[in-house]
Amino acid sequence: MNIEEKLFLVRYNTDAESHLKIISQEVCKKCEDKPCTYICPAQVYRWSCDILTVSYEGCLECGSCRFCCPFENISWKYPRGGFGVSYKFG
Template identity: 60%
Template sequence: MGSSKGYNQLGEAFLVKRVNIDEKIGATKFFVDEEYAHLKIKSLEVCEKCSSKPCLNFCPAGVYRFSEGKIVISYQACLECGSCRVGCPFKNILWDYPRGGFGVSYKFG
C-alpha cells in the first residue's frame, strides 16, 4: 500500500505524484501583518519554568526558538496549523487567527 501507483475505473495503472512538505511550503504565500502578532506568550515566567520546552519541537515552521534565556516567537513564519494551541502543556501560547487579508495562502490547499 506504500506505493504511489493507483488504478483508474478501468483498472489501468496511473501514477500519483506525491508532493512533499518542502514543495508545499515553497508554494505557500505569506501575507504578514506587521502591526498585529497573532501568536503571543501569555507569561514568560511559565516558559522559564518549563523544563521540556516542547514548543521548540512541535512547530513545523520553527516559529519558536530559545534565545538569551527566553522563548522568542517569529510569528511571521507561522503556517497556521494550530499545533501550538494544543502542544503547550501549560496552554501558555495565545493563538489567534490573523486579521482579514493577512496570513497564509496555500497553493495546494
Template identity: 55%
Template sequence: MTVEDKLFLDRFNVDEDSHLRLIDPDTCIEKCREQPCLYICPANVYKLEKDRISVNYEGCLECGSCRIGCPHFNIDWRFPRGGYGVRHKFG
C-alpha cells in the same frame, strides 16, 4: 531541505502585529521543562534564544498545535486578521 526552504515556497500576507503571544514569557524559561513548542511546530515558529523563546509568527501555518500542545497553556493564539497569514496556492 530545511524548514526555512520549505516556508520560502509558501505565500504569506504578513500582518504587522503578531497573532501569537506568549502570555507569560518567563514561564517558558523558568517553569517549562519540556518546551514542546520547539519540536511540534511544523513551521519552527518558536526558537530558543539565550534567555527566552522567540515567536516568529510570520511563517505560522495556522495549525493550532502550539496552542494545545503547550503544557502551560501559555500561548495566546488567534487567527490572523481576515485575509492575512498563509495563502495556499494548491492546498
C-alpha cells in the same frame, strides 16, 4: 518534494501585529521540555538567551501549538482578515 521545498512554495501576507503571543516568559523558563520548539512545523518558536522568541510571520496556522503547551501559555488566534498564510491547491 521534501518539507523544506514545500514550505518554500507557501506565500504569506504578513500582518504588522502578531496573532501569537506568549502570556508569560517566566512560565517558559520553568517549562522543561518546551514542546512548542519542536512541534511547530515552521519552527516559529525558538529558545534563545533565556527567552522564547516567536517568528509569527512564518506561521502555517495549523493550530498544533495551541494544544502542545502544557501551561496554556500561548495566546492563539487567526491573523486578521486578509493576512496570514495562502495555500495553493492543485
